[in-house]
Amino acid sequence: MKKRKQHLVFFLILVCIVSLLGCARTRIIDKISIVHVFGFDQADNGDLVGTALFPVYTKSKGSDQIQYLEEQTPSSVLFVPRMGAHTSTPVQLSKIRVLLFGKEYAEAGIQDMVDRFMTTPQLGTNIQIAVSTHSAKETLNTFKKEKSLTLAERIEHNMEGQSLPTMNLHVFLNHFYGEGLDAYVPIVTIDEKEMVTAEGMGVFKDDKFKLQLNPEQTALFSLIKDYQSLATFKIPPGEKDRSEIIIVKGFRSKSNWDWDSKEEQINLRLQLEMTLSQHSRKYNLEKAEDINKLKKIIVTNLEKGVSDLLETFKENEVDPLGIGNIVRSKDRNWDEESFYQLYPTLPIHVNVNLQIIHSGLEG
């Protein structure tokens, strides 16, 4: 009898645990508004302006029916309830693919917004975070006119197969809060044909947008940062004569950082495997000396490009490559403040080791 009572108690506890944990609101798939892109801007009076794009799938199978909502609130927490007032179904943030910051807002500092991402567990971390050169509102409006919801894809494929360095919210948060590194994001812009374009990348200093890199610099950056960057390079960059142009495409790259603590300098050794897509006819690739000549031209150009890029970072006192973090891993007495006082004058020696794996054939 006693044993049976014990079982009954256990059973009731189990029922309670299960039923209480299950007290979740139902979110039936066709009775919710699923936000796809969320943009943030700053209004003139200091309020936040949130813009969101919802696909209206109940009216059409594709994503050509897009609902646009804009809300101005003093706090980011109020976006969802205010937006809910305009929609016929509850607003759900879980499927957000891209978070977009207007450049002005990014330059003013986004600390409070990023803190909010951390406390919103509905957001996945494998989503894109980007800064737009125009305001987020304008970009989203242009995007809505395109009648497609492929902003995330547009950024992602540029990271995988083109020159953008890989980034998502997860990595961004690590860079944003981590010591010895600064966050960087892809930049989207509206081009002359009223199209939303992924173009280059931007670097944050602490929580403020500081530096925008042009596409060439972005390609070099992804060569250093990513293991498999498929960026294409035109060498020499300023060449106008078409017969002289050399074009190489990245295939695999590996960067080794060395911290020389005695002389307080950094050696960067880049091991590159590249394919030669186009070269001048005066080089005969069957001759070893011609190949060496070609290699030398490419290496010197790349070395110069990388050094210039690092110089730009030092001038702007930003560290998206995480050099501080690299030094920290080698130096026990590393201290963030003193290192970054040293940073603008820190000598970095770049050494590129190139291997051409094949030429001509497009892979």
Place this chain on the structure above:
Amino acid sequence: MFRKRRRKPLDKRKYETVDKTVSDVFERANKSSDFTTISPFEKDHPLQISFYKTLIDPSVLQKSVLPFLKEKASAIMELSDLTNMIPIEGIKFTKDYLELEKALHNGSVAVYFKDKKDEFALLNINYARLGQRETNDTQNEFSVIGPKIGFIEDLTTNLHLIRDHLSTSDLIFEEIVVGSRAQTKVVIAYLDGVTNPDYIDTAKQRIQELDVDTSFDNTQLEQLISDNTKTPFPLFITTERVDRTVGSLLQGQIVVISDKSSYAIIGPGTLMEFFSNPEDFYLPSIIASFFKLIRIFGMLFSIFASAFYIAIFTFHFEVVPKDLLGPIIFSRANVPFPPVIEVLFLEVTIDLLREAGARLPTKIGQTLGIVGGIVIGQATVEAALTSNILLIIVALAALSSFTTPIYKMSNAVRLLRYPFILLAAIWGGLGIYVGLILLITHLSRLKSLGVPYLLPLYPYRKGGVVGSFVRPNYVNYNKRPWYLRPLSLKRYFPANDKDPDEGLNTE
């Protein structure tokens, strides 16, 4: 509150009407119109014969019994004289009226002196195949290749089929009579020197201790001797295929066959065995393994598909890929019900169709396919009662539930989805998880003839897990599963060196 009221044990053999004397036997038999007593001789001859004319073979009676009796009627002074006169094997003499009654019901003719009813000669001329079907193709378990012989509703034929396939003196048949009113013959078959005697003893004890009036079919008997009668899972394999039965005998399992039943039951059964099919053993092992995995996947899909549909579409829309959101939401947009009602509606419809299809005569059954498949399927979507996507999922789930070769198991799989549907509707993914835990707990507690049902997965038995998901190669797996504790382990030695370097066309 939960205590069971203890009942008094029933009196032994309560349903049996007890005859006290010989005249009682005849008196009661005479009430039936098919019981015949004739005196085929001159009027004053004392000899008489009695029989149930529905049970005997009339041609034998006409050709081999009556002529000889008539010819030499006057010479009969003693009943034992009959042995020399009638050319029939199996003439018995008895004085026991119980034995007489039993023999009459088995199709014997009783010969006796009219005025001296204390000794009877019993001539067994029963017509066992009367009313039996002639074809013995398998009716429910099909295979494309391999033998297609199945059991029929006759014990001697079935025993013949087994003995014919497995002609060894190690094959033992033990007969037990079950049922106190209609005495059904039940035979336990096993391989001497292979099958563990524990299984034989357990099965024998359970069958002997049964106290029922009639056993209609082996499947009923199976439930009566089952270890757990409250579970939806079948604990013994019910099969009508001869090759499957013989295969299990060779594995060291026991087989129970009973009269008037076309199904043999195989024990001890383990869960994973229900997903293998005799055809697995006729196909190359890699192909057979693939289809076995498909069957296991089909079982899982059939249980969980509609439950996941509900859980995802009511609680966890995040897991739906972005490109799929459009088609799904668009197809569900006009459906006025929550997913659970939608799913229950379709699932019950499919089960109705299935049940109707099983009961309808074959000729009308064809129309059912059209009504079910086209009219109901198409119309419910157009009437916005269900979404297109759900229709596909439920149809696929129904389809995959039929891949389970054993009918009883496929029924259990069909039933199991309903609790999962309800759990998913209440608690979403958590509900499915809770249901899964309860299911696994239940399964791991089941036993068949005292052997754990989940063997060899739980308790884990080395070397058996691969064999429960795929059909291993004959060359590598030439032993019986040791966890079933057979008395001899090795089954065969495959031929060595089947791919010699030196051949006729060696270069």
